[in-house]
Amino acid sequence: MKTLIVEDDFTCRLLLQEILKKYGPAHVAINGREAVEAVAKSLAEAEPYNLITMDVMMPEMDGQEALKEIRRLENEKDVAAVHGAKVIMTTTLDDSGNILGAFKSECDAYLIKPVDKEKLLGYLRGFGFIE
Numbered sequence: 001m002k003t004l005i006v007e008d009d010f011t012c013r014l015l016l017q018e019i020l021k022k023y024g025p026a027h028v029a030i031n032g033r034e035a036v037e038a039v040a041k042s043l044a045e046a047e048p049y050n051l052i053t054m055d056v057m058m059p060e061m062d063g064q065e066a067l068k069e070i071r072r073l074e075n076e077k078d079v080a081a082v083h084g085a086k087v088i089m090t091t092t093l094d095d096s097g098n099i100l101g102a103f104k105s106e107c108d109a110y111l112i113k114p115v116d117k118e119k120l121l122g123y124l125r126g127f128g129f130i131e
Helices: 010-023 032-044 063-076 096-104 117-127
Strands: 003-006 026-029 051-055 086-091 109-112
Touching (some): 003 010, 010 051, 032 051, 032 063, 063 086, 109 117
Parallel strands (some): 051 086
Protein backbone atom coordinates (compact mmCIF):
# COMPACT_ATOMS: atom_id res chain seq x y z
CA MET A 1 0.00 0.00 0.00
CA LYS A 2 1.49 3.31 -1.12
CA THR A 3 0.30 6.19 1.07
CA LEU A 4 0.40 9.97 0.87
CA ILE A 5 -0.04 11.76 4.20
CA VAL A 6 -1.19 15.35 3.66
CA GLU A 7 -0.91 17.22 6.93
CA ASP A 8 0.47 20.60 7.95
CA ASP A 9 0.81 19.73 11.65
CA PHE A 10 4.13 18.04 12.45
CA THR A 11 2.81 15.90 15.32
CA CYS A 12 -0.14 14.63 13.30
CA ARG A 13 2.18 13.77 10.39
CA LEU A 14 4.45 11.78 12.68
CA LEU A 15 1.54 9.88 14.21
CA LEU A 16 0.13 8.93 10.81
CA GLN A 17 3.59 7.95 9.51
CA GLU A 18 4.18 5.72 12.53
CA ILE A 19 0.85 3.95 12.02
CA LEU A 20 1.04 3.61 8.23
CA LYS A 21 4.73 2.98 7.45
CA LYS A 22 4.52 -0.71 8.35
CA TYR A 23 2.06 -1.23 5.47
CA GLY A 24 4.24 0.31 2.74
CA PRO A 25 5.80 3.59 1.66
CA ALA A 26 4.28 6.61 3.43
CA HIS A 27 5.12 9.86 1.66
CA VAL A 28 4.35 13.29 3.12
CA ALA A 29 2.98 16.57 1.78
CA ILE A 30 2.54 19.58 4.04
CA ASN A 31 -0.30 21.28 2.15
CA GLY A 32 -2.86 20.64 -0.56
CA ARG A 33 -0.71 22.08 -3.33
CA GLU A 34 2.13 19.66 -2.56
CA ALA A 35 -0.40 16.82 -2.43
CA VAL A 36 -1.73 17.62 -5.91
CA GLU A 37 1.84 17.78 -7.26
CA ALA A 38 2.71 14.42 -5.64
CA VAL A 39 -0.42 12.76 -7.02
CA ALA A 40 0.19 14.19 -10.51
CA LYS A 41 3.74 12.83 -10.44
CA SER A 42 2.61 9.41 -9.20
CA LEU A 43 -0.03 9.17 -11.93
CA ALA A 44 2.46 10.26 -14.62
CA GLU A 45 4.83 7.52 -13.45
CA ALA A 46 1.99 4.95 -13.37
CA GLU A 47 2.64 4.38 -9.65
CA PRO A 48 -0.45 5.97 -8.07
CA TYR A 49 -1.14 6.23 -4.36
CA ASN A 50 -3.48 3.64 -2.90
CA LEU A 51 -4.33 5.73 0.16
CA ILE A 52 -4.31 9.45 0.90
CA THR A 53 -4.93 10.89 4.36
CA MET A 54 -5.88 14.52 3.87
CA ASP A 55 -6.20 17.25 6.48
CA VAL A 56 -9.13 19.55 5.77
CA MET A 57 -7.63 22.84 6.95
CA MET A 58 -4.19 23.66 5.52
CA PRO A 59 -2.34 26.69 4.16
CA GLU A 60 -2.05 27.40 0.41
CA MET A 61 -4.73 24.89 -0.62
CA ASP A 62 -7.17 23.24 1.76
CA GLY A 63 -7.93 19.54 1.73
CA GLN A 64 -11.30 19.74 0.03
CA GLU A 65 -9.93 21.84 -2.81
CA ALA A 66 -6.93 19.51 -3.15
CA LEU A 67 -9.20 16.46 -3.23
CA LYS A 68 -11.30 17.95 -6.03
CA GLU A 69 -8.11 18.56 -8.01
CA ILE A 70 -6.84 15.04 -7.31
CA ARG A 71 -10.11 13.53 -8.54
CA ARG A 72 -9.85 15.72 -11.67
CA LEU A 73 -6.32 14.41 -12.29
CA GLU A 74 -7.52 10.83 -11.89
CA ASN A 75 -10.34 11.49 -14.38
CA GLU A 76 -7.85 12.93 -16.88
CA LYS A 77 -5.83 9.71 -16.61
CA ASP A 78 -9.02 7.65 -17.05
CA VAL A 79 -8.70 6.19 -13.56
CA ALA A 80 -12.13 4.80 -12.76
CA ALA A 81 -13.54 6.01 -9.44
CA VAL A 82 -13.38 2.50 -7.95
CA HIS A 83 -9.66 2.33 -8.81
CA GLY A 84 -8.72 5.82 -7.61
CA ALA A 85 -6.91 6.51 -4.37
CA LYS A 86 -8.94 5.92 -1.22
CA VAL A 87 -9.01 9.23 0.62
CA ILE A 88 -9.55 9.65 4.34
CA MET A 89 -10.16 13.26 5.37
CA THR A 90 -8.82 14.17 8.81
CA THR A 91 -9.84 17.23 10.81
CA THR A 92 -10.59 18.69 14.19
CA LEU A 93 -13.91 19.94 12.78
CA ASP A 94 -16.73 17.65 13.87
CA ASP A 95 -19.59 19.41 12.12
CA SER A 96 -22.01 18.20 9.49
CA GLY A 97 -21.10 20.95 6.98
CA ASN A 98 -17.47 19.88 6.79
CA ILE A 99 -18.34 16.20 6.74
CA LEU A 100 -20.85 16.66 3.91
CA GLY A 101 -18.38 18.88 2.03
CA ALA A 102 -15.71 16.19 2.29
CA PHE A 103 -17.99 13.52 0.87
CA LYS A 104 -19.14 15.88 -1.91
CA SER A 105 -15.46 16.20 -2.80
CA GLU A 106 -15.43 12.39 -3.14
CA CYS A 107 -13.58 11.32 -0.02
CA ASP A 108 -14.00 7.72 1.10
CA ALA A 109 -13.89 8.24 4.87
CA TYR A 110 -13.65 10.93 7.52
CA LEU A 111 -11.73 10.88 10.83
CA ILE A 112 -11.83 13.39 13.65
CA LYS A 113 -8.46 14.31 15.21
CA PRO A 114 -6.75 13.11 17.17
CA VAL A 115 -6.80 10.16 14.81
CA ASP A 116 -7.96 6.97 16.48
CA LYS A 117 -5.58 4.21 15.33
CA GLU A 118 -8.23 1.47 15.51
CA LYS A 119 -10.71 3.47 13.43
CA LEU A 120 -8.01 4.18 10.86
CA LEU A 121 -7.04 0.50 10.70
CA GLY A 122 -10.74 -0.39 10.41
CA TYR A 123 -10.98 1.76 7.29
CA LEU A 124 -7.84 0.12 5.87
CA ARG A 125 -9.42 -3.30 6.44
CA GLY A 126 -12.64 -2.11 4.83
CA PHE A 127 -10.72 -0.90 1.78
CA GLY A 128 -8.99 -4.30 1.57
CA PHE A 129 -5.49 -2.88 2.21
CA ILE A 130 -4.80 -4.92 5.34
CA GLU A 131 -6.25 -7.98 7.06
